[in-house]
Amino acid sequence: MSSDLSVILPRVLIVSRRSVRKNKFVDFVGEYHLDLIVGYGAVPVIVPRVSGVHLLLHSFEPIHGVLLCEGEDIDPSWYEAAEASGLSQEELEEIRRLHTSDTAIDKEKDSIELSLAKLCLERNIPYLGICRGSQVLNVACGGTLYQDIEKEVSRKIPERQRVMHINYDDYDGHRHNVKVVENTPLHHWFKDSLDEEKLEISVNSYHHQGVKRLAQRFVPMAFSPDGLIEGFYDPDAYNPEEGKFIMGLQFHPERMRKQDSDEFDYPGCPMAYKEFTKAVIAYQKKLNTATSVQKPIQLNKEMENKRKIIMRSFSLAKNIYTYGSELNPSKESELEAGAAFLESNTALSMQQENRLKQMGATVRNSKSYIDRLKLNEEREKLARNVMGKMSVDQLSDLLSFYHTMGQICSEVLDRKIHGLVNDFSS
Structure with missing residues (x-):
């Protein structure tokens, strides 16, 4: 039976x-x-x-x-x-x-x-x-x-x-x-x-x-x-x-x-x-x-190969995003399958779709992201070296300057936001 x-x-x-x-x-x-x-x-x-x-x-x-x-x-x-x-x-x-x-x-x-x-x-x-x-x-x-x-x-x-x-x-x-x-x-x-x-x-x-x-x-x-x-x-x-x-x-x-x-x-x-x-x-x-437990969908050979390619793409992107590891130039093309899949998936909520598009952008631009990350690290290292040679008075003046600039920036930003709100209300 x-x-x-x-x-x-x-x-x-x-x-x-x-x-x-x-x-x-x-x-x-x-x-x-x-x-x-x-x-x-x-x-x-x-x-x-x-x-x-x-x-x-x-x-x-x-x-x-x-x-x-x-x-x-x-x-x-x-x-x-x-x-x-x-x-x-x-x-x-x-x-x-x-x-x-x-x-x-x-x-x-x-x-x-x-x-x-x-x-x-x-x-x-x-x-x-x-x-x-x-x-x-x-x-x-x-x-x-x-x-x-x-x-x-x-x-x-x-x-x-x-x-x-x-x-x-x-x-x-x-x-x-x-x-x-x-x-x-x-x-x-x-x-x-x-x-x-x-x-x-x-x-x-x-x-x-x-x-x-x-x-x-x-x-x-x-x-x-x-x-x-x-x-x-x-x-x-x-x-x-x-x-x-x-x-x-x-x-x-x-x-x-x-x-x-x-x-x-x-x-x-x-x-x-x-x-x-x-x-x-x-x-x-x-x-x-x-x-009842739904039975897994049976994919044909072509779909199964596509699934494996996309999963491989996600795995590479995850490693880059998590560990900041360098991507071998020969594997850059493998990221495209994951990016294309993420951006083509529209059966999602707005929040999910935006999140996936951000992930897709990260996948596509992973190499340039790593390059920018390295540049920022170099700039930060250089700034620390320069500031390390400055006197206490010079550092105090610099801190005061950036504090003043921050206040000015905040005031200007506040006026611009209020202006946008007034324009919208009218």
Whole structure:
């Protein structure tokens, strides 16, 4: 396979869930997620739920997208400080008995997923949260959760509004209605399946917790009859074509399929994965463009020879300018290439162009410059010899004379400058 990043498919990180099989821990990810990610053109990279992995996330770079899905309840300490649940110890114990598999807190998974969510938010990496993944996203942005919907929501509303959000007797077949909010991505994906008045679809449900206070940056996309938010997104970070996608769905669209079939309940079910992957692909392209190193320009033989001649010319000019070394007459012609190049380069700022022209003049006139430099040195040496033979009085008179001449020169120059300014003003 080519190592060229432009042909490497984008990477979507998915954190595994830990379970026990034959008295051993095993990590797994639902295959429906993986199928859809691969089918739409990205590569799922499974991040194992192993102790210490939250400290090694940089090893999974580059990250082009993050998909977080099923898992246990999030440790309430991540959000409960902001808003207490009000549940008694007896009620918490009852919740643990009813939802044993979900209430077994996994602190390592929390650390991994919250770190990834915050990384996505910092870098604008596309993020899709399904079920627990939507809750992780909300908590990462400062939102809170109901620790148990039945005890914190259902018991406080009229019976006709109550919703069963998890049914262990009909786990895969259980559905409940949600109302879709207009002018949201969810509305666009399911618009062909929505009644114009009710705007409802029937979704699966496998959770006993949910969004309590939605983080400020998000906008709801769907509500269940009991008022629970079933989907939300960040409108300022949603443009799949430009690599932007931050969204959470409480239900599992990838598992909304007809009984004993792979056919989806609605044509819009796979759209979340399709648009997410589209954003992931666009994000990878942006990332590669921003970090790619331009390949050096390949010159033909004639251009390469010209380049070498110009570089040689610059090298000679630098030696003359820096060290004042004499130039061998046989090499004077070598300076012309550098001078011509410098003076012909017009794709520069005015300051750069003036500087290069000065350098070009130095290159062209290097020999005469050295001659003048030697003449000045000889004159200075001669003047020192003459002044060394003069008396103190003679030197004082000479210093006074040049001081007076300097003052006169300064006054005349000042009048001339003012005259030019007045002429310009008039």
